[in-house]
Amino acid sequence: MSTKYKIGVFDEEKTLVASIKSLQERNLAIFDVFTPYPIHEVLHLLKRKSKLPTAGLIYGITGALSVLAFLYYTSVLDWPIDYGGKPFNSFPSFIVITIVLTILIVTITSLFTFSVRARLFPGQEAVIFDDRATDDKFIIVIDAELLGGDAANEAGRIMSESGAVEILEKDLAEKK
């Protein structure tokens, strides 16, 4: 992870979106965008695709199958009990438990996956590029180390041209 970033602060959604577009026109890679509320156009422009739903589907299928296998093991193989003459392996009565446990399994494992991918764990200090992004400002973050000095400066120029109210430079290493 690089440590040097260029940050453009915007007042409005409109100027932010325009700035993202002109940055992309010049092939200047955007590291990330932080907004006070979700903006569809930003999601669209950044082309970020999450694989979390796919992971969730895999967890769901594995979860459902393992719960059914567990129920089969407990009520057919290990300790069969006759309930009102019903077959030991009675699918309808397994369904409710399977649904509930599958939901639990998917929720917990998805949360876990997300936390690992986002490098979140208890005690982790969050990297906040600009505090005002949690309030009413929109910010674009450019990875200055990845782009190199000239390109980062050009990105800063483009952002201020397209309406950024402030351009900041941040070195994460300095803090430590």
Next chain:
Amino acid sequence: MENDNTQNMPFMKENLRLSMPFKIVTGILIVLGIASVAFGFMQDPGRTWANYLVNNYYFFSIAMGGVFFFVIQYISQAGWSAGFKRVPEAMMAWLPFAAVFFLLLYFGTHSIYHWSHDEAVADDKLLAHKSPFLNVPFFYIRMVFYFGLWILFARMLRKFSLKEDLETGTKWFEKSEMYSKVFVFILAITFSFAGIDWIMSIDAHWYSTLFALKNMVAAFLHGSSILILIVLLLNGKGYFPFLNKYHLHDFSRYLFMLAIVWGYFWFAQFMIIWYGNIPEETIYYSVRWEKGWQTLFFLDIIVNWAVPFFVLLPIKASRNKYVILIVIFFLIIGQYIDLYLQVMPGTTGALKFGIVEAGMFLGYAGLFALVVGFTLSKANLIPKNHPYLDESLNHHFQ
């Protein structure tokens, strides 16, 4: 800037005109229906009355699905559907016809409802106990009452909607919302009772507290599917030019969500009875579990729940017109199977599908299409002055 869209949109094809081929085809279907009813009464009156009930309830439930859809759009103040509101309005126009058909059921009461025979009630403690509620005069008094309320509210909402076209402002919208809220409560109670009266009382000894709710969701699900079918057919003819993939996604969400709820209730009703294993309850399912009915029994849950659920699960499929049309095709068959399974084992007791069944269904379908088409052609297809109309015309989400 964006408000001008209403003027610029190419929906100058404002009024629907019923084409001659449409009138001819529906006319042929109606004649076919009448012929098969006549043929049925000559062959086997009992079977024909049972079919009469199935088809009555089928198209009535679709009209009620339109009503549900309409009132829920107002209650939730949904914006995306504002442009399509003429379609559920037109479906509501079937209610007076349904009322007439249901009242004509009077002449077939004895061949459908076991409890309507005095001698059956005399030998039967349970039926005697239920007779203060379940007797022929009160049955029809209730029917008149239900239909009276439904038609009154449906006409009122239609009137408000047409008046809205003439005036700007949100007066009529707010009024429609208010009356929709009242109507939905009335629907919940009266439609539950109607389902219990007309369908569940066929098996008068059997009862299920989930029955009415399941049938209500079935009406909503299948009514929505017909509504979407009408929208897509009209779109194919060049109406509703603003229909985009987001509208389609929202429409198919209704099918998806309601199919899940329907499947949930279906399973809840089945599992409680299956698990409890009380003979007076399981008799209902044990009949439907036998050789002849078993295929239909499983087809019911597959067609009404599994098909919409698995087909509409991927986002691409739920935004595809042709995929939605295939699901609707299955759901049209699904509601018939569901009703057939609810009515036939208790009335004719025989699994038959022939000229009478097919002909009557086609006849009803023709009349329904004609009534809905005629009502659609009476008013401009896209409403004016609806506060959310712009949102509907420019509907967009991620």
